[in-house]
Amino acid sequence: MKTDGEKEVRLMKGNEALAEAAFRAGMKAYFGYPITPQSEVMEYLTFHAPEHPDVVVLQAESEVAAINMVYGAAGAGARVMISSSSPGISLMQEGISYMTSAQIPALIVNVQRGGPGLGTIQPSQGDYFQAVKGGGHGDYHLLVLAPASVQEMVDFVIEGFRLTEKYRNPAMILADGALGQMMEKVALPPQGILPPTPAPWATTGKPETRERNILTSLFMEPERMESINLHLQKKYRMMEETEVRYECIGTDDADIILVAFGLMARVCLKVMEIAREKGLKVGLLRPMTLYPFPSAILRKLAESVDAFLTVEMNAGQMVEDVRLSVEGKKPVYFYGRMGGMIPTPEEILEKLFSIVHVQVR
């Protein structure tokens, strides 16, 4: 077994690496329902459950039941994860909305597939809107992390648990079928990397020493409901101030900046490399948090570059946030494929050169 300092290095599939990371991050319960392309998560967890007798791993009768089991277990103070893929995540939206209002933390993993509807089982980024704009009913956001490698499928589990517990707001890892299925070298953290977060609000049985704990999302008086909303909004502003994460590659001297997250950022790295060989100064901005969104850096980059090209595996979702951030200062172009199709570097280059042509003219 190779170790990298304290870390253990293995060759692993994204879904399995994520599952192993959850064990190591001190996850106490997992509830799920099979769906391609993320079924390996629950398969891995159930297979290795005997090594973790204090961890609950339960296959529910539906995604609807599973997310409500998460509500119950996380509400009882446990560190809980749930995973699914696009159609299953749609079924969970009611429960997720309730959890944001009742302020119950949990980590939700969406290994996206193509949609809408039953769609395909191939990778997609079609759930961006659902993930970052709320998804269910009411005014809320999830903390959304977008991994771009198997290593980040591991790292963002730890970060996701940390953030969801810090804010008592559900967090989501927005991956895709390719990240879930592909194998890469990965450094795993040691068991116990993340100490438990005290949860004095949890329903664990009321001792005489405190008032009863109630977890609810029902506030009949509009004044009270508004005050809950204001509290949530305050948390979101705090996230926007402190939790934005992104990666800038070659942006310092860039004339054109590619904006892409997850798997598309990996493809765009190749695009950047080829473009630079051809003498085009191209940079890459990769949002690692999709909510909160890295608006400030985009606004800043808009001062120095000629244009942005957003590349996504959808019909153009994140590009709306890029445009909102750039505030019309520079043109923001878009290229995307849908329904499980992954844009190739060649297609993106073609789009890139068409932009250059426009910019030069």
Next chain:
Amino acid sequence: MTMHNDMEVVYKKPQTLTDTPMHYCPGCGHGVVHKILMEVIDELGIQSQTVGVAPVGCAVFAYDYMNIDMQEAAHGRASAVATGIKRVLPDKYVFSYQGDGDLAAIGTAETIHTVNRGENILIVFINNAIYGMTGGQMAPTTLDGMITSTSPYGRDVHTMGFPLKITDLVAQLPGAYYVTRQAVYSTQHVRKLKKAITMSFQFQKEKKGTCFIEVVSNCPSGWKMTPVEANQWLEKNMIPFYPLGDLKAPR
């Protein structure tokens, strides 16, 4: 008011029941079931070890009246929420408290599968054959021919489906350890319900499996009757269709 300090206290409100005035309509069975449930928790001394789950429906505010840790579930999902709580706190007492729409319509899948897994919890199921909170609509347990706001000409079982005896269904499942149907329309029945709840918590302590108590109850407002008429109607119409007694009991 004169204080009678020398008088013997023969009965008092359970201390686990809060002083919050209940929102239930006069004559409604919910208040009685709440009180009995809290009385049992008092007598067993398990207030600090119990976590309850409230439904969506008339009992949505159950946590206002029960002085224990509680979670309010989405409509129909109370038994899934209770499953989550119990799985991470296996030594605590966990119960869900649900109405007929919650448990036997929108939450049917959760109900069946929770019991089928033999989750070691108590499910209290209040069957008053109507959706009280939303204004008296037809419930899965509404009787054949019964008038509600969405079956204004009486429930036509050929187009609206038949009244669902979900407790009979649940009793067939191997995960169910104790399944009983009780009522609260007379003191005799209240006493029997109390015994069933006490036994259920004992079984839960012994990790026997799911205990399921249906309480055939009334809805004076939804039924458009006085409390006395409602109880008389219940005895005459509900009890013959939903006969009281144990459907599954340990030998």
